[in-house]
Amino acid sequence: MDPRRREVSARQPKGIPAGGQFAHTPHGHPAVGLRGDLHVDKEAATYFVDQVESIQHEGLKGALSAYDGKLKFTSNDGRAFEIHQDGHTDEDGNPAWAIDNHDCEDPSAATYGLRYESTTENLGEDLASAVADADAIDAFTLNAGSSRYDFRSYDIMDGEQAMSGACFGDIDEAVDLDVMFNHDTGTLSIERNGEPLTGADADEAVRDLVDSVDDEGPEGSPTGRLAWHMERSFRIAAAKDDSPAWTHKYRTAGLTWEDRNDYR
Structure with missing residues (x-):
């Protein structure tokens, strides 16, 4: 297994820590379609330009929104991924990103969880892998x-x-x-x-x-x-x-x- 790819938890939900350098609250901005079938809301497009660009390049279909200093990608089938800075850094000491997915009917119930650690330039690639992993688990x-x-x-x-x-x-x-x-x-x-x-x-x-x-x-x-x-x-x-x-x-x-x- 490529050690750069992911950390996968064992059917155990993780807490989602607050963090990141942004502290904007959602304002219900209309979606702005920036490429293909990826719909990006105004706040995400304004404050997360580099991250949005990285995700756009993967051609993912769904919606990308910003809230409380985080990004949220929702696939067309309703699966949600939270993208945020959780305090860890990349090899150069720059703030890095975490991608979390916890799909379950009851949020308090034990379920599989996915967490990817990523950097801005690899964010789109790692998000695409996270989506594929979650789909494969269901399949x-x-x-x-x-x-x-x-x-x-x-x-x-x-x-x-x-x-x-x-x-x-x-x-x-x-x-x-x-x-x-x-x-x-x-x-x-x-x-x-x-x-x-x-x-x-x-x-x-x-x-x-x-x-x-x-x-x-x-x-x-x-x-x-x-x-x-x-x-x-x-x-x-x-x-x-x-x-x-x-x-x-x-x-x-x-x-x-x-x-x-x-x-x-």
Whole structure:
């Protein structure tokens, strides 16, 4: 996993600290469409020019607004991301940005959470990755209900090769199982508590995981079934109209975002 990309929490909401150098309150300014289908309100366009420009370059569709010294991006399907300065700095000591997403029906309930740490020049790229990650979590079908494992997180990475990662926690034991899937080579790598597993050990770990969930997926080896789930979720996320452009080459004809609930 590229250490520059993200920090993903384990199904636990984070508090959103106040911060940043701006202290403007929302005034209900009308939206100003600055590029394509990204609608930016006047306050965001006025006080967050550099950040807005970085986000514009990713071609994301949705709305960008400013409130209380923060930015808020809302995707076309209603998923919200808060963008703010939380006190951490980049490698040059400049104030950096955090991107937070906490989608749940009950804000007080435990749920997955995403946090990206970013800089202004990378803000758009990291926001696009955060949107793709949140979509892929919803599309991932292996968390159909396990008697043994808790689904922790799912994330995808844009680099020289497209990678998906899923994390599961053994409910009864202090064991984390991390699975990485390379979409270009179709290969899985397995780690248990940070230690790589290979051969029979990897097969046994994946078999325990797959056999503990309600949905077995296609016939075949447990490793192949898990890879099927991961690849399918990635292609479903890529099928969305507002998915990041770099994912589009992985789209499958006839597979749509609405297919995410199939096999669940």
